[in-house]
Each structure stands twice: as structure tokens, then as C-alpha cells.
Amino acid sequence: MKKRILFLAASVGLLMGCPDDETTTPQSKTFEITVTNLTVAQPLSPIAILSHSADYHLFKVGEAASLAIEKVAESGDNSDLLAEKDSNEQVKASYSGSGVILPGEQDTLTVSISDDDYALLSVASMLVNTNDAFIGxxxxxxxxxxxxxxYSMNMPVWDAGTEANSETAATIPGPAGGGEGFNAARDDNDKITFHAGVVTSDDGLATSALTATHRFLNPAARVTITRTE
Structure with missing residues (x-):
């Protein structure tokens, strides 16, 4: 008992001797995040990566896409998503890829995390030769x-549910169509689901701007997270 009392007294003395302004600085963690395009003829729009808290969800399957996800899925525009670091207190930081990721190629971003409360990551990119397909x-x-x-995982293709999958040139922004990107009107089922794939003109959809090469099987991409520091 005497030893325990002496130990406690010594501990209290040490605590009392610590300056009030001393704090422990969280150790920053650095990661390289690589997204690889696994498709044959579906370029991926510049990737968006967010670091955030557990209260943030980039999307939820079966629910309506946010406006930011709609813009990514229909046009590849990730600016609204990146801006969530300023508009959403649950998002700590955002990062954009350097450009389009062509089939078989990859892009790597460096991400720093200084607070484990914001150590969750979200990733999104559009398959540009589609109406509103995205990986996320x-x-x-x-x-x-x-x-x-x-840590690596394969990424399936999601249908944002914000635009009908007509596959017409006028509605596909990628090189296969060169048409419209984002359109505020929602003319599909307005919920995120697994993408059923594209039909293409080779399989009987005469109005489709796509060919058999634009088909994709899941997964369409792979994300690899490597901690470097």
C-alpha cells in the first residue's frame, strides 16, 4: 500500500510540474493513393479524393446522388466535390488528379492526414464515355x-441515376460522343445503384454512340493506398 501511495504522489508531482501550454502534436501521416484504369476504352475523369470524418458519406447506395456527385457522374467535373472542404465541416481536405486517366494507365496523388478523426477517404471519377457512370x-x-x-481494392461502376442511359452522342461528354455533360434535369430513377453496363450499337442499340469496346465489366478501376510516412 505504501508503495502505491508513493507512486501516486510521484505521479501527481510530475503532472503538476508540466507546463500548461505543452500539448502533443499529432503525427502527420502521408499516403500515396493510386487509381488504375482497368477498362479497354473508358477514360476516367480527373479523380477527386476527400479526407473526412466518420460522419461524412460521399454517397449511399439506393439514395439520390448529391449535386456534386451528379456533376462528377455526368460531366467529370469534380470542382463541387473538391469545394466540400470549405462548405462541409466534416471534410478536412480535398485533392484532384492531374488529368484524365486513359485505359491501362494510372494517376497517383499524395495525401497528408494529421488527425485520425479525419482519416477516412473517399474517391470518385467518371467513366466519360457514358451518361452518368462513375467509380467511387x-x-x-x-x-x-x-x-x-x-491497401488495395477493386472499384465497381455505379449508376448515378440522374440521367437516362440513352448512350446518344448528344448526351455523352467523352470522345465517343462529344456531347453534353452536366444537365440539372434528372430523368432517370434518381438513386445510386450498380451500373448494368452499356448496350452499344454493336448489340442492337442503333442510336448508341458506343461500340463493343466501350463495354466494361466490374471492376473498372483499382485504388491502392500506400502509407509512405
Missing amino acids: ETQLDASQIEVGAS
Whole structure:
């Protein structure tokens, strides 16, 4: 008992001797996030990556897409999504890819996380030769990845449900169509679901601007998160 009392007294003394203004600075963690395009003829729009808290969801399957996701899925425009670091207190930081990711190629972004409360990651990009197909993952937890370790996962294709999958040249912004991108009107089922794929003109949809090469099977991309520091 005497030893325990002495130990407690010594502990209290040490605590009392610590200056009030000393705080522990969280160690910053650095990651390289690579997205690889696995399709044959579907370029991916510049990727958007957000670091955020557990209260944030980039999207939820079966629910309506946000305006930011709609713009990514219909036109590849990620500016609204990137701006959520300023408009949403649950989003700590946002990062944009350097450009379009062509089939078989990849893009790598460096992401820094200084607070484990905001160590969840979300990723999104459009398959540009579609009406509103996108790849996206949300709430990927990077907090437990050790230095030198990597985490990879395949990314399926989602249908934003904001634009009918007509496949006409006028409604596809990619090189296969060169048509309209974002349109505020929602003329589909207005909920995010797994994408059923494209029909194409080779399979009987005469008005389609797409050919068999534009078809995609899941997964369409792979994301790899590597902690470097």
C-alpha cells in the first residue's frame, strides 16, 4: 500500500510540474493513393479524393446522388466535390488528379492526414464515355495503415441515376460522343445503384454512340493506398 501511495504522489508531482501550454502534436501521416484504369476504352475523369470524418458519406447506395456527385457522374467535373472542404465541416481536405486517366494507365496523388478523426477517404471519377457512370468508394479507413504498408481494392461502376442511359452522342461528354455533360434535369430513377453496363450499337442499340469496346465489366478501376510516412 505504501508503495502505491508513493507512486501516486510521484505521479501527481510530475503532472503538476508540466507546463500548461505543452500539448502533443499529432503525427502527420502521408499516403500515396493510386487509381488504375482497368477498362479497354473508358477514360476516367480527373479523380477527386476527400479526407473526412466518420460522419461524412460521399454517397449511399439506393439514395439520390448529391449535386456534386451528379456533376462528377455526368460531366467529370469534380470542382463541387473538391469545394466540400470549405462548405462541409466534416471534410478536412480535398485533392484532384492531374488529368484524365486513359485505359491501362494510372494517376497517383499524395495525401497528408494529421488527425485520425479525419482519416477516412473517399474517391470518385467518371467513366466519360457514358451518361452518368462513375467509380467511387467512401469511408476507406487509412488510420491503421502502417508505414510501408499498402491497401488495395477493386472499384465497381455505379449508376448515378440522374440521367437516362440513352448512350446518344448528344448526351455523352467523352470522345465517343462529344456531347453534353452536366444537365440539372434528372430523368432517370434518381438513386445510386450498380451500373448494368452499356448496350452499344454493336448489340442492337442503333442510336448508341458506343461500340463493343466501350463495354466494361466490374471492376473498372483499382485504388491502392500506400502509407509512405
